Amino acid sequence: MVNRVFEHKNKVYPSSFTARYNLSKLVYFEEYNSIEDAIFREKQLKAGSRDKKVNLINNFNPTWIDRSDSLFASLRTRNE
Secondary structure (H helix, E strand, C coil), X not given: CHHHHHHHHCCCCCCCHHHHCCCCCCCCXXXXXXXXXXXXXXXXXXXXXXXXXXXXXXXXXXXXXXXXXXXXXXXXXXXX
């Protein structure tokens, strides 16, 4: 996940959706132990309406702050 956030923030792939629309804030994420569970959840989220996605973000991060810093901090803490 850290690599993906780095790629998005640094527009490593200029033709990607996040680069084209200048999206660089991580406002929501979920962690899973298996890739199968993560893919299943991603498909659930993609199938949902925009309103459901906005409500999910608002419940998790009401101020829509960039959570990538806290993500990196928690990873650093785990590795110490």
